Amino acid sequence: MAQPHGANKMSSLKQHIDSVPDFPKQGILFRDIAPLLRDKYAETVDAISDLFTDEEWNNIDVIAGIESRGFIFASGLAYKHKKGMVKIRKSGKLPNAHSKINYGLEYGDDALEMQKGGGNILIIDDVLATGGTLEAAAKLCEQTNHEIAGIAVLINLTELNDFKWNDVQLKSVIDY
Numbered sequence: 001m002a003q004p005h006g007a008n009k010m011s012s013l014k015q016h017i018d019s020v021p022d023f024p025k026q027g028i029l030f031r032d033i034a035p036l037l038r039d040k041y042a043e044t045v046d047a048i049s050d051l052f053t054d055e056e057w058n059n060i061d062v063i064a065g066i067e068s069r070g071f072i073f074a075s076g077l078a079y080k081h082k083k084g085m086v087k088i089r090k091s092g093k094l095p096n097a098h099s100k101i102n103y104g105l106e107y108g109d110d111a112l113e114m115q116k117g118g119g120n121i122l123i124i125d126d127v128l129a130t131g132g133t134l135e136a137a138a139k140l141c142e143q144t145n146h147e148i149a150g151i152a153v154l155i156n157l158t159e160l161n162d163f164k165w166n167d168v169q170l171k172s173v174i175d176y
Contacts, residue, residue, distance in 0.1 A: 014174050016040050045076035051171040060149050061119030066137050069126035088114050088137050099143040103136035114140040120149035128153040131161040138165045
């Protein structure tokens, strides 16, 4: 049976992701995207872009990248689609921060900050693990006067989460 076009793209990109056991701590299988960024960056940005229809792209005003690897994909997508790009940063790294959210993640606690803005926003990150970071980012976007038009990640670790945000469907290029 033939695979759909998207499955072929996913398989092609997936082979450029290294699995590193016990990093950053025992029991964690880390998905290293460094080889993917080095060898298939344009194809990766295109694959994330292809998750959305032209109509959906027309409804997006700005793209938010979550620190730090989300910046890599958000900036590529912003350039490709001629959209603005905003940063969702870790606490203390962003001047004129309007909102801050503390949240838990698989390795401990952290906080994110964001400047005030507006318009329809697409949230981008590299990996969705337990969902704490993405949930905090979505809350921040709403607190800073954005309407969430989409949420996408390169990799969704489906066994670790069942992420949902209101009526916005999470989109991912690669699922583990």
